[in-house]
Amino acid sequence: MARSVHCESEVEESESLRSDANIAGPMTDPVPGPRVETVGADVSRETPPPMDDTPIAHTAHLGVQALGRAGEGLPRPEQTRVMVVANQKGGVGKTTTTVNLAASLALHGNRVLVIDLDPQGNASTALGIDHHAEVPSIYDVLVDSRPLSEVVQPVPDVEGLFCAPATIDLAGAEIELVSLVARESRLERAIKSYEQPLDYVLIDCPPSLGLLTVNALVAGAEVLIPIQCEYYALEGLGQLLRNVELVRGHLNPALHVSTILLTMYDGRTRLASQVAEEVRGHFGKEVLRTSIPRSVRISEAPSYGQTVLTYDPGSSGALSYFEAAREIALRGVGIHYEAQHNQLAAPNEQQNMAEGMQ
Template identity: 60%
Template sequence: MADPRREAERRRNAHPPKRSFQDQFSDDTSPVGAELVRDRETLKSLSGKKLPKPQETRIMTVANQKGGVGKTTTAVNVAAGLALGGLRVVVIDADPQGNASTALGVDHSAGTPSLHDVIIGDLSICDVLKECPHVENLWVVPSTIDLSSAEISLVLENGREFRLKNAIDEADLDVDYIIIDCPPSLGLLTLNSLVAAKEVLIPIQTEYYALEGLTQLINTINVVKQSTNAELEVSTILLTMYDKRTNLAQEVASDVRAHFPEETLDVEIPRNVKISEAPSYEQTVLTYDPRSAGAVAYLAAAHEIAQRH
């Protein structure tokens, strides 16, 4: 008569139990599991790490007239990453939609003291600064819908392209970074942002037509550099919405790096639902879900930006 225990063991070996969904993702031999392990290791190495202070305030404009490339998302999350690294950061929301103000948790309802009041000369930047409630050492110059009227009112004004630069110079802020979020256009607000900055950070979506419009933006930057701001340079290009599973994303990333080898960051920002969810909770992804792939990528991007210059 067969041994019941041996027979049961034989059956278990012949039909091993199915691995649970959680087990599959915790297994570091699977592609997804290996990626999670890498993210954990990256987060562990970067969390709490102090970033080097620049010798002078770095003023960066995040610009791309093509919509939907992650421009505002990049501005607020890079700013949060720098602040979490111990640096003092101000975000200037130069987009009348006020999405950066929303993501950083500050009020920007109509009538709120904002960049509009600064641009038209009624208030100084110091008068409208608000502290981000979720990240220490991070302040915001909010935007309201009123800002949309500023472009019209300034059209005939002398020195209209220098309004933001003059306001920043007069404020003399004791901070390490000023990050300006532009509207998705090449209008007067974007021109003010380019004149005020020393660097341009360009987010590029790793999808079809990614480079469409980039030539026009580069030409505009060159015109500003030659006419009103000789210090302006494209210092940083960040690949966003990257899906390494697709050949298209890999090809676009390769093309961008071929054209801009020095400017393009090593890290790519992946497609990640947590990045999209965070603004609805008036937070950056770094505070909404700091362990998510999107948060880890933006934290790494902020560290790379700080270390590069």
């Protein structure tokens, strides 16, 4: 049974919504559009504010606008974009980013598949997908060569969004894959044999660089790296980039880092701004203009089996993910073109980034 959209509002969230510079860093206005303010000379200081300026009404208004914008649609890619969401550091927002970007793209009219490669199954939980031990899962696809179509489930709250869940069995897959033939490319073969049309495949990787992550890197063409705006944000990314280069060189020549997303941004702190500046200095144009703020709503949504887009579409987190998805979709028009024409230059650029973070 589909869940109703949760639209309760708290003062804390509403205050963060009114502080545009704080909610998403470079995204200066959560809902673009002209703002008209008139101040009359005869207005008393005791004049009560309009009803639509109350925190609850303000949040509800943003929610309506967000859902309205979701219906506008975005350009669909010419071919399926397989994006690997990876970072071996835990707690940087990989799963949160995967499910909310997937929901945003689906709400914009795309067909999106989320593949949960993390044995914890958090992406499956956030999408409201049952993933107990007896459920057919991505483990069966990787280890037993089960067709992907037999494990994919539709997400109840979002039309056009699907999920291949993870179960606890996936925890032993790293060891079981070692002895299997073509162990690094089993996920790639499963995706290629999936017959249903898809615009995006988003793969949520575990916080490690083992065989599960390698399978994802072989299957995908693009790597999306979430980076939290906190101390030591870039620590360990050099190893991830070196692994991307190894996979590119030996297993998947099309692989490249296409997107960097800043998460947990708090515009009230100088540290967040410094980290954002450092990340943009390292990665340049790969960094999305939109960043994701710290948000109570983003943290609460998984406990209801929902993404923040359906839990509270007017929250700062939902608006930011809407904008990030829009930016990714619009960038996609030129991503494949650049990958083809810069194939020789890209390895050198990313190798320089890896050496700079050693």
